[in-house]
Amino acid sequence: MSVHEIRHPLVQHKLGLMRSVHKSTRGFRQLAAEVGCLLTYEATKDLELEPYELEGWAGPVTAERIKGKKITVVPILRAGLGMLDGVLELVPSAKISVVGVYRDEETLEPVAYFEKLASDIDARMSLIVDPMLATGGSMIATIDMLKKAGCTSIRALVLVAAPEGIAKVQAAHPDVDIFTASVDSHLNEKGYIIPGLGDAGDKIFGTK
Numbered sequence: 001m002s003v004h005e006i007r008h009p010l011v012q013h014k015l016g017l018m019r020s021v022h023k024s025t026r027g028f029r030q031l032a033a034e035v036g037c038l039l040t041y042e043a044t045k046d047l048e049l050e051p052y053e054l055e056g057w058a059g060p061v062t063a064e065r066i067k068g069k070k071i072t073v074v075p076i077l078r079a080g081l082g083m084l085d086g087v088l089e090l091v092p093s094a095k096i097s098v099v100g101v102y103r104d105e106e107t108l109e110p111v112a113y114f115e116k117l118a119s120d121i122d123a124r125m126s127l128i129v130d131p132m133l134a135t136g137g138s139m140i141a142t143i144d145m146l147k148k149a150g151c152t153s154i155r156a157l158v159l160v161a162a163p164e165g166i167a168k169v170q171a172a173h174p175d176v177d178i179f180t181a182s183v184d185s186h187l188n189e190k191g192y193i194i195p196g197l198g199d200a201g202d203k204i205f206g207t208k
């Protein structure tokens with residue numbers, strides 16, 4: 001598995017704006033979608049193409065289209081919904097497989113509470129979206145669910161990742177690539193990413 005830290009200037013600029021404690025709910029939500037869109041661009045750059053013939057304005061044209069596997073986007077409730085619109089800007093026909101996992105605030109263990117996956121997920125590439133990869137527990141629980149349903153091609157898109165969480169996901173699921181705007185410094189004693197973004201779900205939904 002590899003970790004792709006996307007150092008594109010637009011990504012870094014937008015992530016920087018998200019880190020401000022003064023960022024409004026509206027601004028944070030908009031930036032989460034925008035960075036989600038840019039991460040999608042990077043995470044899909046090696047999709048295989050195949051040639052096909054079409055009728056162009058001046059006669060037959062050979063064009064290219066994405067071959068084989070189609071995509072399902074997998075937002076992890078709740079905060080993952082904040083990236084969903086940005087991802088769908090680039091893959092508007094993707095099926096959406098919703099997974100509900102929250103992190104117990106005391107134990108930091110993931111608690112899975114919802115699962116509604118695309119019926120043909122075994123034939124699709126899953127793009128999991130969640131702003132935060134902290135201890136890695138929620139991501140591992142989600143990947144477990146997808147693999148159990150038969151999915152064999154999985155990529156994870158997160159705005160910010162902690163080294164501790166990356167190592168845990170790598171150990172549990174070495175075949176899953178992670179795309180992130182930033183690998184941050186570390187987790188604090190409460191399992192929050194430093195410098196991180198704070199509680200991404202609360203910021204996106206305006207619940208704090």
Ligand SMILES: O=P(O)(O)OC[C@H]1O[C@H](OP(=O)(O)OP(=O)(O)O)[C@H](O)[C@@H]1O
Nearest residue numbers: 077078079102103134135136137138201
């Ligand atoms: O890597 P982990 O240690 O598992 O932590 C990361 C998870 O925590 C946050 O969700 P949260 O539990 O706050 O749920 P929410 O999206 O409903 O706010 C975040 O959106 C991830 O899903």
Ligand SMILES: O=c1cc[nH]c(=O)[nH]1
Nearest residue numbers: 134192193198199200
């Ligand atoms: O830093 C963190 C860790 C988990 N969940 C968040 O929303 N932020």
Ligand SMILES: [Mg+2]
Nearest residue numbers: 199200201202
């Ligand atoms: Mg939260």
